[in-house]
Amino acid sequence: MDIKPASELGDRDWSELPLAALTSLFAKLGAVDILMGAGLVCQSWLEAAKSPCLWREVDMSYKACYDQEEFVEKDAGVMCAVAKVAIDRSDGRLEAFLGEDFVNDDLLKSPSLKRLGLITCPDVSNEGFTELLTRSPLLEDLTVRCCDKVEGEAYVVAARACPQLRRLAVYKWRYYDDSPSSSSSSSTMWGFIKCCVKCNDVLGIASMHGLRELTLVHSAITGEELEAVIDGCPHLEHLRMVHCWNLVLHDALRAKCARFRTLELPLTAYNYSDSDGDYFYVVDSDQD
Numbered sequence: 001m002d003i004k005p006a007s008e009l010g011d012r013d014w015s016e017l018p019l020a021a022l023t024s025l026f027a028k029l030g031a032v033d034i035l036m037g038a039g040l041v042c043q044s045w046l047e048a049a050k051s052p053c054l055w056r057e058v059d060m061s062y063k064a065c066y067d068q069e070e071f072v073e074k075d076a077g078v079m080c081a082v083a084k085v086a087i088d089r090s091d092g093r094l095e096a097f098l099g100e101d102f103v104n105d106d107l108l109k110s111p112s113l114k115r116l117g118l119i120t121c122p123d124v125s126n127e128g129f130t131e132l133l134t135r136s137p138l139l140e141d142l143t144v145r146c147c148d149k150v151e152g153e154a155y156v157v158a159a160r161a162c163p164q165l166r167r168l169a170v171y172k173w174r175y176y177d178d179s180p181s182s183s184s185s186s187s188t189m190w191g192f193i194k195c196c197v198k199c200n201d202v203l204g205i206a207s208m209h210g211l212r213e214l215t216l217v218h219s220a221i222t223g224e225e226l227e228a229v230i231d232g233c234p235h236l237e238h239l240r241m242v243h244c245w246n247l248v249l250h251d252a253l254r255a256k257c258a259r260f261r262t263l264e265l266p267l268t269a270y271n272y273s274d275s276d277g278d279y280f281y282v283v284d285s286d287q288d
Contacts, residue, residue, distance in 0.1 A: 026049060097113065105128025118150070
């Protein structure tokens with residue numbers, strides 16, 4: 001069979017592709033690629049880009065937008081407006097959202113959320129975040145990374161309002177005070193670290209009885225508080241505690257930790273060092 005060269009086939013009108021075909025193609029793109037690119041090509045592509053099935057998962061982290069440099073460099077207001085378009089197009093069926101820096105309280109409105117990740121979002125207040133949790137009973141996976149205003153009561157509300165929560169990861173900033181807290185040279189060099197996962201955060205986490213996986217980074221949690229979390233979360237299987245300087249493991253606590261399938265804990269209470277070695281924590285994995 002003779003195959004005609006492309007030059008003899010004539011120009012293809014890509015705007016006439018069936019809606020189902022366009023939707024299938026757009027599903028392979030990221031949210032920003034659709035909103036700032038493919039969805040702007042022509043009217044038929046715009047209609048395909050509005051299909052709610054494309055907007056059940058929206059990832060607008062910098063990692064997901066690395067090839068959209070112009071978008072990442074825009075101010076927070078523009079990025080928030082673009083994210084709002086994505087959320088509105090989900091028609092109330094948004095199940096997963098990841099946002100970085102630009103997210104604010106007004107954007108956090110989606111009752112069908114199952115996965116939520118917020119990264120360094122200074123405009124998310126504790127009140128706004130708590131209100132979102134009260135309207136997210138399906139939430140299963142929550143990551144809060146360096147959001148200064150989210151603390152305390154928010155985790156108590158999460159335990160009560162999100163009974164299906166299975167995975168929680170909380171990362172806090174590690175603050176330095178240049179004034180030395182001791183006469184040791186290592187303390188002078190490193191400064192005094194202030195860890196910011198507060199006790200009332202831990203009390204809320206201990207009430208998340210269905211939790212399967214927990215990650216705390218730069219937490220001031222103590223051994224007694226960790227023991228309360230373990231006792232309060234009987235289904236917990238994966239525990240990761242990184243740079244938790246106050247955590248001292250006594251024999252009884254180590255015995256309770258033995259049940260976990262994966263475990264990452266500090267070796268000892270934090271002791272400043274001139275090196276940045278791997279003595280900070282140990283990984284003990286017992287996979288099925």
